[in-house]
Amino acid sequence: MKATDLLKKQHKSVKALFKKVENTEDARRRRQLMDEITNELKIHTKIEEEIFYPAVREIGTSKAEELVDESFEEHHVVDLVLAELPKVDPEDDRFAAKMTVLSELVxxxxxxxxxxxxxxxxxxxxxxxxxxxxxxxxxxxxxxQRRAA
Ligand SMILES: [Fe+2]
Ligand SMILES: [Fe+2]
Known part of the structure; x- marks a missing residue:
């Protein structure tokens, strides 16, 4: 599969998980979905940072550089929010608020x-x-995925 198609497929999958978590009241299910989202995002950002973005940089234009730099920064912000989620009770209002922020960022x-x-x-x-x-x-x-399973 083309790299861009693979990444789009992963975007779709994580967006669908965000939809599910929004529509779930059950705290255990929310936590479970959150773990799936965390897992998928970690794999996704890793393959982008280690394989895809370096290839984008090779294009060599200032626009390519700019987009890659910005993407690394955005991944960094996503990581910060992800790191806080395990500490928040899924029944707490802050959990929903953090999920919304994360979902919008992504x-x-x-x-x-x-x-x-x-x-x-x-x-x-x-x-x-x-x-x-x-x-x-x-x-x-x-x-x-094998490691996470
Ligand atoms: Fe992506
Ligand atoms: Fe990305």
Whole structure:
């Protein structure tokens, strides 16, 4: 699968989990979904940071640099929120508030990738390179899932 398609698929999956957690009142289920979201986001940001973003940087334009730098910063903010979630009681109002903030952050970040970064990559990196990166990322994602299971 092309790298950009794989990443879009993962964005979709995590967005669906956010929807589920929003529609769930049960605290145990919320916690469970939160763990799934954390897990998926960790794998996703890892394969982007270790494989995809370095390839985007190779494009070599100042726009590419700028998008990659901004993305690293956004991942950093996501990490900060994720690190706090285990400490918050899923029945507490703060849990819902943090979930909303996290969901909006991820949504905004994923939209930017899909609207700006990915189209640029489709144009500049070419099909073959994207395919090859996709395979590498798939492998890393699968070994990450095995470790988490
Ligand atoms: Fe990202
Ligand atoms: Fe992403």
């Amino acid at each position: 949504q905004h970040h994923a939209d930017e990738e899909e609207e700006e970064m990915f189209p640029m990559c489709e144009k500049k990196l070419g099909r073959e390179r994207l395919q090859q990166l996709g395979e590498q990322m798939q492998q890393m994602a699968e070994s990450g």
